[in-house]
Amino acid sequence: MGNSVDHNSTEGIQEALQNNDREKIQQYMNLEKKSPLNIAVTGECGSGKSTFVNAFRGIQHGEEGAAPTGVVATTSEVTPYLHPNYPNVTLWDLPGIGTTKFPADKYLNLVPFERFDFFIIISAIRFRENDVMLAKKITKMGKKFYFVRSKIDFDLKNQERSQREFNAERTLSEIRKACIQGLQSASVVSPQVFLVSSFDLHLYDFALLLNTLERELPEHKRDVLKLVMPNISHEVINKKKEAFYKKIKYWAMLSATVAAVPVPGLSIAVDVVMLIGVVTQYVLGFCLDILSLKKLSARTNVPYNDLTAVIISDLAATEITADLLLKVIGRFAGTAALMAAEEGSRFIPILGIPLAMSFSFVSTNKILKIILNMLAEDAHKVLNKVMESNTSV
Structure with a gap:
């Protein structure tokens, strides 16, 4: 089609301007409203996937359009959740790997992995064999994945109750170190682990996760991500x-x-x-x-x-x-x-x-x-x- 646009927005806009092509200029200017960004959130049951999906979209549990959360498995299908202000951005809540309906050995055949731009692999305790297997398969597909250790706020509260000389920074360092060592022992090369509380995105490593995603996304999707980032800091604004x-x-x-x-x-x-x-x-x-x-x-x-x-x-x-x-x-x-x-x-x-x-x-x-x-x-x-x-x- 003569009016279609590619995703090399900088060069495309310059060419359209030189040709005085108003229609194509308009298409480029609205590119981030139409360019799809598909984020897969996966992990074992109870890891906090749905809570993370809601938090990223600025939606509370119980609100219209929120992903259901609970102490039992609440995601039984691959479920899309659109961003409320940018419907071209979708967070996909994937069923927990290793369930009866989605066994680990068939997971990749049951989930349409090719449609996702990158993967967030979430665990609430430690990353297990299924998480590692998933990461290796994603790598073979040439896509990015990021390990997120969730529910960090609960871990800190539990440690504070049980330790006489509690130190939050030391505890965070120990949790991160244990996760990285566990992944390295499972042959995951140079794993990055982000410690996150979905109830307090402004704390811990969520900002670092956003910076990493932004840095590693293609140019035409980078600004899309920036616009849907939760306003957790002045840096994001x-x-x-x-x-x-x-x-x-x-x-x-x-x-x-x-x-x-x-x-x-x-x-x-x-x-x-x-x-x-x-x-x-x-x-x-x-x-x-x-x-x-x-x-x-x-x-x-x-x-x-x-x-x-x-x-x-x-x-x-x-x-x-x-x-x-x-x-x-x-x-x-x-x-x-x-x-x-x-x-x-x-x-x-x-x-x-x-x-x-x-x-x-x-x-x-x-x-x-x-x-x-x-x-x-x-x-x-x-x-x-x-x-x-x-x-x-």
Whole structure:
């Protein structure tokens, strides 16, 4: 198909811009909303797979769309769970290996491993023979896997009760060392083990796991992962901002290509629609939409009104409409003049269209940078509020 896009987004965007191909530019700009990311979460029964799936998606047990959790085996089929804000991202809760329905020797034939981008192998105690067998099979398929030792918070509490001179860092080091030695004795080469609590993602190794996944994913899926990362730290928020920021110039160039069409009023009308879409992506990515904030409130026990009270931008925690967006843009110094200059320049002979394109690029670039900075700052403020209210964070 002539309008299909490959996944080498940087080169593809540059070529589309050189050819002034608005449709293909738009396809590239929306690539991370459509590029699928399939994450497999597997391990033995009771290891905490479903709880991890829910935590990664920012969903609590019992909420609509949550993976069922419990003390008995709750996953009997390969079950997909879409990310609430990015439906192109799916976490797959795989049945426990070694069950009657999914015996270890037939597991690979019963589970469609080829569809997954990478695998999270979870264990709540120690990694067993089935986990090692799975890791070796995944390696032969040329795919990545990551060992996650779950329920670390329970381990620390149990150790604290039983030890007179308890030291959390020493205990964590001992758990990690025991897991690595166990895997090495089973012939797993250079195993990486991440210690995680699905109830407290901000603690222990979850941030390190995210950094590792980000580093090892292909380029076109790296930004997809950044946008769905839970806001567990200021570093994550800054990474999301960086992912959004590097695309602003391309949105501005897309705006300029529209400005090249000699129809009065068309550029501004198209720009407003485009800006609504881009700003909505910012709001969802920073988890500043109403639903995400309410889920955060329920998860952290910080009142919803307390979270929204620290938000400065009028574009967060609300429905973004054309009227609201134009009202907000109107407050930015010099922006209205640039937009007016773009329309006025169309009537200048010969130089009119190039001038209109230039004004359109500058105004869109400026608008998106200001809005992105505002929303990123709001995301930091919300995280600070949660940290203040939950001293353990």
